[in-house]
Amino acid sequence: MKAIDSEQLRTQLRAILPADCLIEDRESQRPFECDALSLYRELPQLVALPATVDQAQAVLRCCHRLQVPVVARGAGTGLCAGAMPHPEGVLLGLSKLNRILDVDPVARTARVQPGVSNLAISQAAAGHGLYYGPDPSSQIACSIGGNVAENSGGVHCLKYGLTVHNLLSLELLTVAGDRTTLGSSGLDSPGYDLMALLTGSEGLLGVVTEVTVKLLPTPELARVIMAGFDSVRAAGDAVGAVIAAGIVPAGLEMMDALAIQAAEDFVAAGYPRDAQALLLCELDGTEQEVEQHIAAVQSLFTGHGATSMTVSADEAQRQLLWQGRKSAFPAVGRMSPDYYCMDGTIPRGQVSGVLEEIARLSQHYRLRCANVFHAGDGNLHPLIMFDGGKPEEIARAERFGADILELSVAVGGCITGEHGVGLEKLAQMPSQFGEAELHQFEDIKHAFDPVLTLNPGKGIPLLKRCQEYRALPARHRHG
Amino acid sequence: MKAIDSEQLRTQLRAILPADCLIEDRESQRPFECDALSLYRELPQLVALPATVDQAQAVLRCCHRLQVPVVARGAGTGLCAGAMPHPEGVLLGLSKLNRILDVDPVARTARVQPGVSNLAISQAAAGHGLYYGPDPSSQIACSIGGNVAENSGGVHCLKYGLTVHNLLSLELLTVAGDRTTLGSSGLDSPGYDLMALLTGSEGLLGVVTEVTVKLLPTPELARVIMAGFDSVRAAGDAVGAVIAAGIVPAGLEMMDALAIQAAEDFVAAGYPRDAQALLLCELDGTEQEVEQHIAAVQSLFTGHGATSMTVSADEAQRQLLWQGRKSAFPAVGRMSPDYYCMDGTIPRGQVSGVLEEIARLSQHYRLRCANVFHAGDGNLHPLIMFDGGKPEEIARAERFGADILELSVAVGGCITGEHGVGLEKLAQMPSQFGEAELHQFEDIKHAFDPVLTLNPGKGIPLLKRCQEYRALPARHRHG
DSSP: OOOOHHHHHHHHHHSSSSSGGGGOOHHHGGSSSSOTTTTOOOOOEEEEEEEEEHHHHHHHHHHHTOOOOEESSSOOOOOTTOOOOOOEEEEOOOOOOOEEEEEEEETTEEEEEESSSSHHHHHGGGTTEEEEOOOOOOTTTTHHHHHOOOOOOOOHHHHHOOOOOOGEEEEEOOOOOEEEEEEEESOOOOSOHHHHHHTTTSSOOOEEEEEEEEEEEEEEEEEEEEEESSSHHHHHHHHHHHHHTTOOOOOEEEHHHHHHHHHHHOOOOOTTTTTTTEEEEEEEEEHHHHHHHHHHHHHHEEEEEEEEOEESHHHHHHHHHHHHHTTTTHHHHHHSSSEEEEEOOOOGHHHHHHHHHHHHHHHTTOOOOEEEGGGGGTBBOOOEOOTTTTTHHHHHHHHHHHHHHHHHHHHHHHSOOOOTTTTGGGGHHHHOOHHHHHHHHHHHHHHOOTOOOOSTSSSSSSHHHHHHHHSSSEEEEEE | OOOOHHHHHHHHHHSSSSSSEEESSSHHGGSSSSSSSSSSSOSSSSEOOOHHHHHHHHHHHHHHHHTOOOESSSSSSSSSSSSOOOTTSSEEEEETTEEEEEEETTTTTTETTTTBBBHHHHHGGGGTTEOOOOOOOOTOBBHHEEEEEEEETTHHHEEEEEEEEEEEEEEOOTSSOOEEEOOOOSSSSSSOOOOHHHSSSSTTOOOEEEEEEOEEOOSSSSEEEEEEESSHHHHHHHHHHHHHHTTTEEEEEEEEEHHHHHHHHHOOOOOOOOOOOEOOOOOEEEEEHHHHHHHHHHHHHTTTTEEEEEEESSSHHHHHHHHHHHHHHHHHHSSEEEEOOOOOOOOOOHHHHHHHHHHHHHHHOOOOEEEEEEEGGGGGOOEEEOOOOOOHHHHHHHHHHHHHHHHHHTTTSSSSSOOOTTTTTGHHHHHHHHHHHHHHHHHHHHHHHHEEEOOOOSSSSOOOHHHHHHSSSSGGGTT
16 A cells, blocks of 8 residues: 555545545544444544445545545444544445435335445334344334345344345446445346345445345234243353244344343333343244244243243333343443453353353453343353443453353354454454455455455454454553 | 466375365266256366365365365255366365254254254254254255255245354355454344354355254244135235234245146145245244234135135145245246256345236246245245256247346346345346445455455356346356
């Protein structure tokens, strides 16, 4: 990468963007210095907020000409520092591209700009009895462009799949500012599946300017069963029993004792304070189907020693029972100055053993850890509590987190389920992948971005760095 | 590519493979000269049938060293000449890698070698109340490795997705013979989604040696409604109504008058001979859910002018009703010396208009065409009937086919839904994609296979060829 000519960049972007679409002064840039993983912060050279796709294209062309790094950003709700700015680069915010272009009830699709929030798509489709499936906890705020970048999941992805399973096509700007279309209106497309490749690629391969999503019919009925258990193991076994019975819940979530306390203090949803573990199991479908599955799950939970059980009687109670789970992150945030949310995914059968090991690590590192997670698909979200005012405690929290990720890999799982690698988990990529895989990743990156100016330093460690990463203890990875 | 040293290749492969795993004489090679699209035939230098992954790896290493083209082949049931041998290359048949390595009922996964047939996976899982979702018509014969190569669909992919939606991970040999793992046991993985990228890549990026698939719980009940209509348009509208009502059928298939006649002559399933179009709509789930949806679909079909309706009373009748649909290809085969099966996919709303245009083209080219297709997801399978003994008629059939593909693109669809591009649809790729997309495809190819020895000349037209393709009428594309 050649040295950046800041003045030239500034002059050219001023010519491309209206004044309110270019943020030059440092103070006004502050809100863009990090995503929701605020441990990692950096100011960019400039913040560009194009109001049209043409402007976004012109910004990319300009940056490509000048070989300036570009970091795309959606709503900034990401949890892996994937949208942290590059100090020599342009932060390309896509929040002004926020139009819903089309909702087609016969094709069951919506065509939207990347800055549209996840929830807004479902709201726009609701009149047709349709909704958009993936539902990250941040769905009020997070943008569909960011969902594509991180291949976001959510409570309902057990039944309805991740972002990649709910897309039909993407409009993309390449690093050189060329427009391309990936995917099509059909279930499948000729050529390589570049749409799937782009999904979850964390802004390293291109900038998404339009997304066509599949919509799902709103289920006739949804009910949730909440059950308390006197051990994490009993709850874990109950999860396995539901899956083995051939039931596909719309969501199947677990919380441990600390998470139950935090959530109940926060929203008073009626969670059993004396339980060591809590399951929330949602069934949806036709009325009869839901009743039949509710009865089957109740029977399985009873057989696995549930100490309490509540079935939502109406929509208000269903929402309330979920409220505790959905508020778990802020609820834990009230118990500790800071917390660090991990995202390892493990095979279903390993849940109990891994949670016991996390409890042991919690003692070892002298840091509390609340567990809230997608039990149905083995996607853990341990919330490590620490005091960000104490550098030594930050370091311990990071080591604890790194141990959890490496434990996930050791039991046959992986280091991220839905939050992405970003900057945060770069050091664990060589635990997950061998040289051959990392080499393939690097070749893919070169195929899309030969000068390596799209979100450099994120997602995929460059091969020359891998040996260094492998040699370094996790705590030094920021260096 | 440098000139191939045939003797050296032969000598080295003899050292790698047992005698019964290497086919050298031309007559014994005949069964491998084409896949199920027998319009395109070619003999390879040698046919290698490794019995172990180590042997497959050694074959790839040898071919890579000598820069010999390698074409991987599964069961040879493909419909786009994707597995047609390269005259200077090795045909790498994977049929001996046919072991089911593991079925895990808790994780709901099966780990299998690429030569295992699609149906064998479901049979191995049946004892656990599980099955593998995608069900191409050729499922008795076709291999899972071939399904991955073409991202195969089937009648049930409307509800359960294509191959890519039902995979967790792939073991891959690169062109250089290196082993890599793509995907993981989790729903999502860090890094680029190379598993999705490989799926449907038609053997151009690597050779799959192991597949981990997701298994689905066998539904409690499945029933099918067969309905006759007096026009294709009425049937098409009925399809739209089912989808718009928020019902997701397990399958939703349409056949036109010619296909109805052919199928009824062949299997006597009780199809209405006087109907202009026939719909088969399968509902699955719990008993109550199925009954409720059956009633809803019956009411919608009646409202859209169904002239006859039959609901399967038991499993035997359900199988019989499907038998006609599943035998449609051989049934049409009895009506004509040869037929050519197309695979365009179009937006659901365009079905009636496109079928009317196909009828017009049928008159124009003086060739009969039966239509059998996945109406629910707009994946057409027009079967163009011709006499392969008359070169002029072959040329007309090919022009007719090319027109259908280009029509699919023109109405917003694509040239292939589940059969792949292979050699057959190369000429239409520049209708589907612009230079930017084709350029990206080429870059991806280079990232995996820089010497271009994996299945050369298939799937993705090289850029330097595109201008020529665009300039050529379809009939010259073999040249």
